[in-house]
Amino acid sequence: MSSEVKAKTEKQAKLPLVKIEGIKKHFIMSPSLLARAFGNRDIILKAVDGVSLEIKKDETLGLVGESGCGKTTLGRVILKLYEPTEGKIFFKGEAINQLTGDALMQFRHKAQIIFQNPYASLNPRKTVRNIISVPLKNRGLMNPIEREEEVLALLKAVGLSERHINSYPHQFSGGQRQRISIARALAMRPKFIVADESVSSLDVSIQAQIINLLEKLQEEYRLTYLFITHDLSVIFYVSDRVAVMYLGKIVEIAETMELFENPLHPYTRALLSAIPTVASQEKKRIILKGTVPTPIDSTKGCGFHTRCFMKKGKICETDEPVLASTGGGHCVCCHLFQSYV
Amino acid sequence: MGELSITASSMDLYKAKSRILLSNLSSFLRELVAHRSAFLGAVVITIFVLAAIFAPQITPHDPTKQRLQLSLLPPFWARDEGDLARLEKQAKREVLKELGELIEIDKDYLTRLEVMSMQEMIAELGKLTEQGRLDRKDLLSLKDLGKKVMVHPLGCDRMGMDLLSRVIYGTRISLLIGILVVGISAFIGVVLGAIAGYYRGWFDNLISRFCDLLLAFPYLIFAILIMVMMGGGFMNMIFALIFKAWVEFFRLVRGEFLSEKTKEYIDAARVAGQNRFKIIVFEILPNIIHSVIVLATLRMGYMIIMEASLSYLGLGVAPPTPAWGSMVYLGKQDIITGIWWTVTFPGLAILILVLSINLLGEGLHDILDPRLKVN
């Protein structure tokens, strides 16, 4: 290996696999011509409003939040299913914002997604063989025999029987369809997989199967996961680190155990206290008042202040806090924990 | 379902794929047969199609041959003596004409033959054959000719053209029009609809507004307008019909594209590296083609009626070409005098064919659609 290449790979090994800086994704909803005549302006939906993150190789980063917080949008922006309004995305140290054509295809090889809805994420008109062949063809596997063998190997890896290769999606249960989706994601031999609520619509017992499968595959294929979900128990189980999102921003991020034992941000505390548990101890539950404001209302200051039960003071309504470290990889975005010079 | 070992061979793969294809086809056919009305429609349509293809073989007469002597001959169950006499007279005339071209006959002999009945004439011709003046096989062909001329099961129209033959040949025109117009307009509509539905933007706006414009006109009026401007005839009629027909397909396909595009399997295809063209053709199109098929089938019946209407109005296919619409056009003045068969039979043909097409179309809708909703 030449020294140049060696240096590059060494450098790459130290870098996080995925790095995003200041990502914003705004959706602009334009009113019709008639409405505009009456004075309706463009509505800007700030789905993701300034997120910076790093995902290290081989780790599972959990991204948790409630509906409307922007976690699904963020996952898709990272995979370039949406173009970011602002911000940069780095994959293995290289900027991928401007990629097109072949280079984009190269990126697609390495970053894949597993969707939430097992019924909508598979083309109902295609057999399992055809569904999984699509990424294989795009990977360059042109020989149909080789493709067939690869498909069979993938089916085996996700725990499906060989004979399923000829079947159509509607012949499978929800859990089996998720396995097909996983096989499809693996077909590109990715390094990074976004699991977007992949187990949320499955029954509890099937959910456990898929979680175990994902863990096994992570070990076998040395994968890095961004695990998006609203279910805190699942996030606790699968993640190495957890990031909490609210209204398009990350409000807290820490290693899993640290976050669950020592939540700092008021929202995180409320979230964790709301989980119904089978555990026997009585829990003091924090009931948040009010509802989640929509990402369309642009509030000044901290996005959480309308529901916050630990408000510091006027500053929460006027100034936006920033994500700052409190030590040991634990970062919070809250005025209560920021030291002001 | 095929069992494959981990090392597949190309033969196994081919077999597995064709097995899937066959099983899909056979389950579709099974459902078609199970659906009573659709099956009936399909059978009737098949009969019409076969009749159109084999028209030269099965029709008794050339559809454009006029036999004025037989003008307004009623169908075989409604004939009176006068009709029968006419028929025989015409048959004899044609046989004698043919005879005159085969051998030399002097005028007296001819006159004598003319007065005989058909049977006597044939017997006389038999004598000629024995005399060696007439070939045996010519005799047979003359006999056949005689018989043939007498065969007009559904009667004749004003010009003496055989109705049955005309109706059968008319099938060709109607089916041709249905298939051509629907086929071309479906193709145009699908292509434009796919592009408009997928890419949206200025293209979508442009075409959609143009469609809105076209839709402001009632279909028939519009077609008439175009034909009046361009003149009648087969090709012009096809153009006039297509001009507006594609709009329906465009809207259907565009709508379906809009809704399919939001579905997750499309995102999955993008992440798997599919380019946009492949997504349109291989991912979305197979999922909506069933609605296009159903619409196309139903529209075929409509096009046939359109053709009939245009020809009835005097535009469209010109007589004496056998087209059902123009047959009704020609025969419409006869009804007043109680002559019903010249309009009824072409009218019945239109009715039966269009009804069968509609039955099949609706049946296809039942078969193709809910199957996809199996969960």
Next chain:
Amino acid sequence: MVEDNKLLEVKNLTTVFPLRRGLVKAVDHIDFELREGEIMGLVGESGSGKSVSMLSILRLVAYPGKTIEGQVFFKGQDLMQKPLAEMRSVRGRGIAMIFQDPMTTMNPVFKVGEQVRESLKIHRIIDNQMGKSARRGRKAGKRAEKSRVLELLDEVGLPSPKENYRQYPHELSGGMQQRALTAIALSCEPKLLLADEPTTALDVTIQAQILELLDRVTKERRASMILVTHDLGVAAEFCHKIMVMYAGKIVEKGPTGKVLHDPKHPYTRGLLRSIPLITKEKVKIKSIPGSVPDLINLPHGCAFYPRCDKASPGCEEKEIGLKKVGTDHWIRCVLNE
């Protein structure tokens, strides 16, 4: 003989769906009872029959489904024997139901306030309260209805009842819609609430709010509730007793503490093992192999047999009945520990 404080007693309830492919026994001979003020959790996964059970109690099962067997004693009367016209006075009044997805349960073209009022109107609550003899006219009746609705909207915790009264369902958030649905359910002061996965479509913080609301209103009215859920955690926090269903049958039922901390049926055990728990040490989850069986033409014997880790040959053949394994604790299993 029915005891005095037994509000609901269900015996042998069976509902089937005759499909082209075969017969689906959605609910297969279930029995249970509920006292006044009790909250029962009905737990199960897809295909377990929990939702259909609730609909069967109210005789709301849609064609081609039919309840072919069983008795449902509500306040001593068998609902299965009642003529349908009388059932209408039970639905909403004696027994009310809250469905899973508020967005599709409420009529999108009517205002929220009107929908709550509809319930009052149908059951003539205000008329009865005002007395038939008081012919004060329709206007007074309307005013009384409206003020009762506003009271209810306030009781369920809607922030601005006057405004919410005039809003349409889509103008409210998921949590607020569910509160409105609860108001509709409570409007006629039912003694029994059937809540079918009321929080599944909601975020976890809103879920907490709604569950707290349901808990409060049932306690205040000394009403009973059957809470259908697939979330064992939810059942654990709110229910006095739990009933676990699998493939149409009850496989375990008993007091919450016993069922969740000392489960006897292999399915219940399997379920508990497959839930990730938030504890100091990460406990590995173990999934139940296989999947829920096809409900068409279920085999005899235990439906869980193919997936059970404690299966024995006997399980496959005979019909297994409910067996007592503790005070009020029953399981459907051959194991007798």
